[in-house]
Amino acid sequence: MTRTAFFISDGTGITAESLGRSLLAQFENVEIRKLTKPYIDTIEKAHSLVGIIEATAVRDGVQPIIIDTIVDQKIREVIRAAPGFKVDIFSTFLEPLERELETHSSYSVGRTHAIASDAAYMDRIHSVHFALDNDDGARTHQYDQADVILVGVSRCGKTPTSLYLALQFGIRAANYPLTEDDQDEDGTLKLPPVLAKHRHKLFGLTIDPRRLAAIRHERRPNSRYSSMDQCMQEVSQAEALYRQLHIPFIDTTRFSVEEISTRMIAETGINRRVSPR
Amino acid sequence: MTRTAFFISDGTGITAESLGRSLLAQFENVEIRKLTKPYIDTIEKAHSLVGIIEATAVRDGVQPIIIDTIVDQKIREVIRAAPGFKVDIFSTFLEPLERELETHSSYSVGRTHAIASDAAYMDRIHSVHFALDNDDGARTHQYDQADVILVGVSRCGKTPTSLYLALQFGIRAANYPLTEDDQDEDGTLKLPPVLAKHRHKLFGLTIDPRRLAAIRHERRPNSRYSSMDQCMQEVSQAEALYRQLHIPFIDTTRFSVEEISTRMIAETGINRRVSPR
Numbered sequence: 001m002t003r004t005a006f007f008i009s010d011g012t013g014i015t016a017e018s019l020g021r022s023l024l025a026q027f028e029n030v031e032i033r034k035l036t037k038p039y040i041d042t043i044e045k046a047h048s049l050v051g052i053i054e055a056t057a058v059r060d061g062v063q064p065i066i067i068d069t070i071v072d073q074k075i076r077e078v079i080r081a082a083p084g085f086k087v088d089i090f091s092t093f094l095e096p097l098e099r100e101l102e103t104h105s106s107y108s109v110g111r112t113h114a115i116a117s118d119a120a121y122m123d124r125i126h127s128v129h130f131a132l133d134n135d136d137g138a139r140t141h142q143y144d145q146a147d148v149i150l151v152g153v154s155r156c157g158k159t160p161t162s163l164y165l166a167l168q169f170g171i172r173a174a175n176y177p178l179t180e181d182d183q184d185e186d187g188t189l190k191l192p193p194v195l196a197k198h199r200h201k202l203f204g205l206t207i208d209p210r211r212l213a214a215i216r217h218e219r220r221p222n223s224r225y226s227s228m229d230q231c232m233q234e235v236s237q238a239e240a241l242y243r244q245l246h247i248p249f250i251d252t253t254r255f256s257v258e259e260i261s262t263r264m265i266a267e268t269g270i271n272r273r274v275s276p277r
Numbered sequence: 278m279t280r281t282a283f284f285i286s287d288g289t290g291i292t293a294e295s296l297g298r299s300l301l302a303q304f305e306n307v308e309i310r311k312l313t314k315p316y317i318d319t320i321e322k323a324h325s326l327v328g329i330i331e332a333t334a335v336r337d338g339v340q341p342i343i344i345d346t347i348v349d350q351k352i353r354e355v356i357r358a359a360p361g362f363k364v365d366i367f368s369t370f371l372e373p374l375e376r377e378l379e380t381h382s383s384y385s386v387g388r389t390h391a392i393a394s395d396a397a398y399m400d401r402i403h404s405v406h407f408a409l410d411n412d413d414g415a416r417t418h419q420y421d422q423a424d425v426i427l428v429g430v431s432r433c434g435k436t437p438t439s440l441y442l443a444l445q446f447g448i449r450a451a452n453y454p455l456t457e458d459d460q461d462e463d464g465t466l467k468l469p470p471v472l473a474k475h476r477h478k479l480f481g482l483t484i485d486p487r488r489l490a491a492i493r494h495e496r497r498p499n500s501r502y503s504s505m506d507q508c509m510q511e512v513s514q515a516e517a518l519y520r521q522l523h524i525p526f527i528d529t530t531r532f533s534v535e536e537i538s539t540r541m542i543a544e545t546g547i548n549r550r551v552s553p554r
Contacts, residue, residue, distance in 0.1 A: 027374070
């Protein structure tokens with residue numbers, strides 16, 4: 001039996017979905033179809049969604065799970081009439097919080113997200129362009145403005161991590177690829193001179209060579225670049241360099257971009273410039 | 278009186294922080310310092326955090342607010358002993374959900390995030406590189422592989438939106454700038470031929486000219502590019518083009534990258550390739 005869960009919001013739906021997925025992830029044995037319904041911000045949209053929920057209940061033969069972060073009372077009431085098992089985040093927690101904070105809440109979740117401060121917006125956009133300009137060692141003269149410089153072999157996750165750090169936290173992340181160009185005459189990887197004076201900003205990424213080979217194979221099948229020998233050699237040299245110079249690093253093999261980013265922040269204590277939304 | 282809120286997790290902290298910020302945003306009049314504490318995944322880290330919470334309670338003269346998504350029972354117990362007003366998401370909702378789903382939950386939030394499927398990871402990474410390769414009209418021959426092509430004037434938010442769509446949803450978003458190069462002889466903006474055959478994939482962004490001028494001014498102060506006249510003219514031509522060709526579009530002026538992206542998805546019905554995490 002497949003059940004359906006609806007994550008409903010009058011805003012982006014990010015909070016409802018993130019909480020809903022975390023809760024339902026606890027039930028590995030239950031097959032749950034997950035539908036996010038953002039921007040349910042009018043009575044009409046709410047009624048139309050109730051129709052969808054009713055049809056889903058009939059089709060599934062069991063009531064859907066409804067997880068919502070709708071603030072508007074009139075819209076809530078419409079959704080409340082839908083058949084479903086309701087996880088009502090706001091009404092559950094807002095009242096106790098009102099007592100604790102000894103004040104009334106303002107019911108403005110949607111708006112809060114919309115009125116982003118100009119400064120925070122500019123910071124995030126600036127950081128995204130910083131990450132783009134300083135991607136893959138393309139430019140190295142702005143490293144004094146970087147909050148962090150990610151280093152690692154090609155395709156270990158540097159670019160997506162830099163961009164996530166910029167978009168989510170406004171962190172200015174450059175990244176620099178460790179390649180054979182930076183080996184000395186006996187084939188040992190050396191810290192490129194351009195990085196030497198920013199050693200305190202370096203953060204290393206590493207990866208299981210088998211995973212690396214698979215990722216590179218997608219890009220250039222059956223090449224030297226994607227061969228196991230090459231991947232093993234590059235990864236072991238990069239890790240040796242991190243250890244020798246005490247560059248903090250993490251293994252990205254089993255981590256999502258979110259995890260790589262948040263772990264890096266937790267380990268280095270780098271300040272976020274803006275709060276995630 | 279400033280109060281402190283702790284968002285605590287044994288994983289990335291994204292769920293705890295997202296929910297916590299949404300809840301606390303309802304209390305606009307209360308000044309709340311917000312601290313995210315991710316990866317509290319050992320008893321030792323939990324004890325050390327309890328020490329920080331205790332010190333905070335003394336300094337603030339009032340108990341902190343504690344919002345957590347810790348799953349491990351032993352770690353929970355340590356945190357539970359800290360002084361604070363606790364918003365306990367999992368224990369509040371998991372038990373009722375267990376009854377509704379008639380099964381036990383598996384207490385594995387952290388792990389669930391870690392065991393990302395390889396396919397989803399590849400999809401997101403591929404989409405990030407697609408967005409980079411197809412940024413700002415740099416390349417146009419891959420538009421048949423695009424899920425969406427964002428169009429708009431320079432600095433209206435195309436690049437951050439493309440990257441967010443890729444990172445968060447695995448959507449392949451190209452973007453193309455509308456510039457004077459695409460005006461005809463009477464100075465009217467025309468749809469560039471390279472976009473004509475992909476009209477069904479186009480999505481327009483627009484922006485308040487004053488906001489655009491401010492953003493451009495950061496980049497090139499006191500230039501024609503950042504002048505109000507220029508910004509007004511470009512924006513009005515872009516909007517005229519959208520209307521004439523029935524290209525759906527949204528005004529990004531007061532929206533965050535998250536909102537632009539999720540609204541675009543809601544309006545176009547584009548399929549996400551992966552779920553956000």
